[in-house]
Amino acid sequence: MLKLSRLTDYAVVVLARMGTAPEARQSAPDLAGRTGLAEPTVAKVLKILSGSGLVVGLRGARGGYVLARPLADISLTEVVTAFDGPIALTACVDGATGCCDTGGSCGMRGRWDPVNAAIRNALSGITIADLAAPPPVAFIPEAQIRLAAE
Amino acid sequence: MLKLSRLTDYAVVVLARMGTAPEARQSAPDLAGRTGLAEPTVAKVLKILSGSGLVVGLRGARGGYVLARPLADISLTEVVTAFDGPIALTACVDGATGCCDTGGSCGMRGRWDPVNAAIRNALSGITIADLAAPPPVAFIPEAQIRLAAE
DNA sequence: CCTAAATAGGACCCCTGCCGTCCTCTTTCC
DNA sequence: GGAAAGAGGACGGCAGGGGTCCTATTTAGG
Numbered sequence A, B: 001m002l003k004l005s006r007l008t009d010y011a012v013v014v015l016a017r018m019g020t021a022p023e024a025r026q027s028a029p030d031l032a033g034r035t036g037l038a039e040p041t042v043a044k045v046l047k048i049l050s051g052s053g054l055v056v057g058l059r060g061a062r063g064g065y066v067l068a069r070p071l072a073d074i075s076l077t078e079v080v081t082a083f084d085g086p087i088a089l090t091a092c093v094d095g096a097t098g099c100c101d102t103g104g105s106c107g108m109r110g111r112w113d114p115v116n117a118a119i120r121n122a123l124s125g126i127t128i129a130d131l132a133a134p135p136p137v138a139f140i141p142e143a144q145i146r147l148a149a150e
Numbered sequence C: 001c002c003t004a005a006a007t008a009g010g011a012c013c014c015c016t017g018c019c020g021t022c023c024t025c026t027t028t029c030c
Numbered sequence D: 001g002g003a004a005a006g007a008g009g010a011c012g013g014c015a016g017g018g019g020t021c022c023t024a025t026t027t028a029g030g
Helices: A006-019 A028-035 A039-051 A076-084 A113-124 A128-132 A142-148 B006-019 B028-035 B039-051 B076-084 B113-124 B128-132 B142-148
Strands: A055-058 A064-067 B055-058 B064-067
Touching (some): A006 A028, A006 A039, A006 A064, A006 A076, A028 A039, A028 A064, A039 A055, A039 A064, A039 A076, A113 B113, B006 B028, B006 B039, B006 B064, B006 B076, B006 B128, B028 B039, B028 B064, B039 B076, B076 B113, B076 B128
Antiparallel strands (some): A055 A064, B055 B064
């Protein structure tokens, strides 16, 4: 299904929460409490985010996590890629050997690439800051709408 | 993961094959043979396509399927929607009740909508004909690239 | 009228992959 | 030295997709 994994969803929530105090180091139990998510799950999310370099983990007592970059510099593509792997709608990509066993006469060879690129670009144009912005007077996502207009 | 279901992939292949003889009625076993896919699977795909109105099923002996519209008039969004349901990257959409149990303070409420719209629009701009076109001299998908450029 | 061919529509089981949890090791502050 | 917290991996439960099959209905042809 064309859905992103639940962990990706959690990651955006956690990142958004971290964005409210970009300088402070925040621990996993702390963020769990503030987001209302289960602590082990938040810990797992943060470990993956740390592995992807989107946050920086500080070990030891009084440790925690800090945003590696401001939310406005983190695109949705990066988060999705960290949890769901490279964005590729079908398995028929990057020269997957014997993708569909139709003997090379698939006819679809390489045709999905522009589609993947379109998705990637759409997600690249949206930052976590766009998703996390504290509700201003009224949220009218003109930028995103313009982005969506073919 | 951000992948579409395998049936959707099959559907594109089957539709592309049907596009090579748009007028002729083609049976499920016939299309299975021509695409190299398993016959029951092709039958299932065609039933779903028929239910969505993308192809027209003709019952009885010497029956088969005919494209309801030329491939150039069938967008990827329609095919994806037929198999994967409405395009919604997260469950937090269309007022899903108690989506994340954070007590309404989710802060993400409605924020994914522009993202979903962006994906939908990107896929709407691509037709099955774009994916199925028999390789011309060189396939340079200018249209799609332009579409992807934010 | 009867048979064969083909669609329509479910029902079913298997199996993959996600998800949530937990355990251990390492690091660092007090 | 002890406690707190991240790093890394392992593991079982479970939902959802997928492939298959069965039956009913329709229709062309002999």
